[in-house]
Every structure is written in C-alpha cells, then in structure tokens.
Amino acid sequence: MTTLTRDPAHASPAGRPHDGRGSRPTGFRLGGPAWLVWRQHRAAFWTVIALTLVGVVVMIHQRGQMTDYLAAHDASGAKGGMPGEFEKYAxxxxxxxxxxxxxxVLAGVFLGAPLIAGDLESGTAKLVTSQSVGRLRWLTVKLAVPAALLALCTALLTTAFSWWWSPVKGRSASLSWTSFFDVTGVIPVAYVLLTFAVGAAVGMLLRRTLASMVVTLGIVVAIGFVWDECWRSLGNVRSISTDQGVGPGAVRPELPAQAEQQGQGTYFLTGTGDRLDWTTCLDTSENAQDHASCLDSRHVIGWSIDYLPASQMQTMQWLGAGIMLAVTAAVVAFVLIRGRTRLL
Known part of the structure; x- marks a missing residue:
C-alpha cells in the first residue's frame, strides 16, 4: 500500500512502519480512501465547517435579541414605542x-462538480485506482465523505434557522411558511444532496473542472426553476366558499391563518357547485343593474377561493424530500456503475 492510501493509524509519528511494540494511538481516525479524500479536500471541508459554526452562532444570537424584543414589545412595535423595530428583525x-x-447551488457547483473532475483532470484518479483501491470503493468513499459532511452542516444550519424563525412565523407576509419552504425541515438536506450528486456526475462526464462547474450551475438553476413551479402541487388544495351573494356588502371568504391562496384569485360559485372565473360578466360591470342580472342569469350565489393550509407544510416537505432523494439515489447509482467500468 502506498503512502497515498495507507492508514496513518498504522504508521509511527516519524513515518516509519509500526513495529507492533508499544501502544497504538486511540480514538477515531480516518484511514485508507477516506483519509485521502479528507486530505485532498480538507481546505473546502474546514471552510464548510467554519461557515456552519459561524452561521449557527449568529442565528442563535439574533434569535436571542429578537425574543427579548418580543417579550418587551408588541410585534407591531406599538408597545413601548420604536416604530418599525419589528420589521428590522423580520x-x-x-x-x-x-x-x-x-x-x-454552492454544494453542486463548488463541491460536487470539482470532486471527480479535478481528480480526472490531474491524474489523481488514475494513480489512486492503480494501487490497492478499486474504482468502486474509491468512488463510494469519494462521494460519501463530502455528502455526509454536507448533510450534517445543512441540517445544523436549517435547524438553527427554523428555531430562529418559529417565534415570528406568519407575523408578516415575508415570514410566511411558503417563504421558507425550501430552507426548513428535511427539504434542504435532500436538495443539497441532489445538487451535489448532479455536480459529481457532470464532473465525471466532462472530466474538466471549470467546464463541469459552469454546466452544473446551469443544471442546478434549471432544477430550482422546475422545483419552484412544482412544489405546491405536492399539497392538497382546499376550497372555502360563501353562499350569501356577491353584491355590495357581501362578505368574501376569509382564509385560515397562514394559508396561501392558490389559482387566479377569487371565483364565482354557482348554485350547482360550479365555479366561474372572476371575469365573468366583467363587460357589464359599469352598470350595477346589468351586472347583477348577468350574475343572476348564471346562478351565482357566492365566492370561492382555493388555498394551501400551513398544516400541510411538513407532509409536503417529506414528500418533496423523498422525490429528491430518489433522484439522488439514481444519479449516484449512475456514477458508480459508469465509473466502475469507464472512469479512466
């Protein structure tokens, strides 16, 4: 076994082979390919760890300041005076x-894309796999070590953020559950692992670090666009309606707390249960009598609104995370199968 892949726990501090006498070092130590992966990317890994710790400490500090303010003032800032103070925390x-x-984006572009592409470009992959480490084992460890670190750090950051956000959830439009659907719960970990795996796959195919990073950026942006368009479909849309007419003074349905309205807006509800677009009879709106007659001819009896309740957030997140992890598993399988036969 070469010095690239030997287990440092079996070598003396001076680099000489262990002679079997005396005590061996105790405690957890990386060995073999895992040690090599850590050594190769230790600068990036330590940067991720440091930024995570700083982020967690900052969020804990900010939450302390915010809860102190909420304890002394009303959320609107009406108590005790300092207008707009709550908005600063929000x-x-x-x-x-x-x-x-x-x-x-950061996980896919800066960790995933260069992971395998860098070794292929520099020749490190050929050197390592020509020793006692097989391609499959090397690829597995190469993916597992940074993936585990990313999952842990992402979980710490999003847990700290969720704890910070929880006392003010829904107190303003910018703090609604839909604003932070992607950065709370299990979604962030699954999302990060997906983009990391995609970046690694792109790097293996393109074999050039810079090109892989650029292509990965485009793919991750496309994934984000599709996700933003589709994640609301994971929920079960509900409707709320009234049957007291739509004329002057008629009360429109009131959505539950923190619910997000869906669709084009408010619909007209007919006596048969059908719904009409709000633009129905719009051409007669200038004359109140004609407008009312038009609505009566269509048997309009009230309003109807579609919405997503905040209570579905966790269910939607678990479903979305399951889909992302399934795609991630497929990408990882592709990397391992292709890399085992056509890596070099």
Whole structure:
C-alpha cells in the first residue's frame, strides 16, 4: 500500500512502519480512501465547517435579541414605542433564509462538480485506482465523505434557522411558511444532496473542472426553476366558499391563518357547485343593474377561493424530500456503475 492510501493509524509519528511494540494511538481516525479524500479536500471541508459554526452562532444570537424584543414589545412595535423595530428583525430572518436558499447551488457547483473532475483532470484518479483501491470503493468513499459532511452542516444550519424563525412565523407576509419552504425541515438536506450528486456526475462526464462547474450551475438553476413551479402541487388544495351573494356588502371568504391562496384569485360559485372565473360578466360591470342580472342569469350565489393550509407544510416537505432523494439515489447509482467500468 502506498503512502497515498495507507492508514496513518498504522504508521509511527516519524513515518516509519509500526513495529507492533508499544501502544497504538486511540480514538477515531480516518484511514485508507477516506483519509485521502479528507486530505485532498480538507481546505473546502474546514471552510464548510467554519461557515456552519459561524452561521449557527449568529442565528442563535439574533434569535436571542429578537425574543427579548418580543417579550418587551408588541410585534407591531406599538408597545413601548420604536416604530418599525419589528420589521428590522423580520428583515434579518428573511435575508438569512434567502441566503440559505443558495446552499444547493454552492454544494453542486463548488463541491460536487470539482470532486471527480479535478481528480480526472490531474491524474489523481488514475494513480489512486492503480494501487490497492478499486474504482468502486474509491468512488463510494469519494462521494460519501463530502455528502455526509454536507448533510450534517445543512441540517445544523436549517435547524438553527427554523428555531430562529418559529417565534415570528406568519407575523408578516415575508415570514410566511411558503417563504421558507425550501430552507426548513428535511427539504434542504435532500436538495443539497441532489445538487451535489448532479455536480459529481457532470464532473465525471466532462472530466474538466471549470467546464463541469459552469454546466452544473446551469443544471442546478434549471432544477430550482422546475422545483419552484412544482412544489405546491405536492399539497392538497382546499376550497372555502360563501353562499350569501356577491353584491355590495357581501362578505368574501376569509382564509385560515397562514394559508396561501392558490389559482387566479377569487371565483364565482354557482348554485350547482360550479365555479366561474372572476371575469365573468366583467363587460357589464359599469352598470350595477346589468351586472347583477348577468350574475343572476348564471346562478351565482357566492365566492370561492382555493388555498394551501400551513398544516400541510411538513407532509409536503417529506414528500418533496423523498422525490429528491430518489433522484439522488439514481444519479449516484449512475456514477458508480459508469465509473466502475469507464472512469479512466
């Protein structure tokens, strides 16, 4: 076994082979390919760990300040005077939540794409796999070590953020559950692992670090666009309606707390249970009598609104995470199968 892949736990501090006498070092130590992967990417790994710790500490500190304010003042700032003070804390939560939304991009472009492409480009992959480490084992460890670190750090960051956000959830439009659907719960971990795996696959195929990073960026942006368009379909849309007419003074349905309205807006509800677009009879709206007659001719009896309740958030997140992890598993399987036969 060469010095690239030997287990440092079986070597003396001076680099001489262990002679079997005396005590061996105790405690957890990486060995073999895992040690090599850590050594290769230790700068990136330590950067990720440091940024995670800093982020967690900052969020804990900010939450302490925010809860102290909420304990002394009403959320609107009406108590005790300092107008707009609550918005300052709300803006901080929203800004940090928006920044956490870039974690999948960073994981895919800066960790996933160069992971295998860098070794193929520099010849390290050929050197390592020509020793006692097989291609499948090397690829498995190469993916597993950074993936485990990413999952752990992402979980820590999003758990700290969820704890910070929980006291003010829904207190303003910018703090609604739909604003932070992607950065709380299990979604962030699954999302980060997906983009990381995609980046690794792109790197293996293109074999050039810079090209892999550029292509991965485009793919991750496309994934984000599709996800933003589709994630609401994971929920069960509900409707709320009234049957007291739609004329002047008629009360429109009131959505439950923190619910998000869906569709084009408010619909007209007919006596048969059908729904009409709100533009129905719009051409007669200038004359109140003609407008009312038009609606009566269509048997309109009230309003109807579609919405997603906040109570479905966790269910939707688990379903979305399951889909992402299934795609991730498929991508990883592709990397391992192709890499085992056509890596070099």
């Amino acid at each position: 803006d901080r939560v929203f800004t940090v939540g928006s920044c956490l939304g870039y974690l999948p």
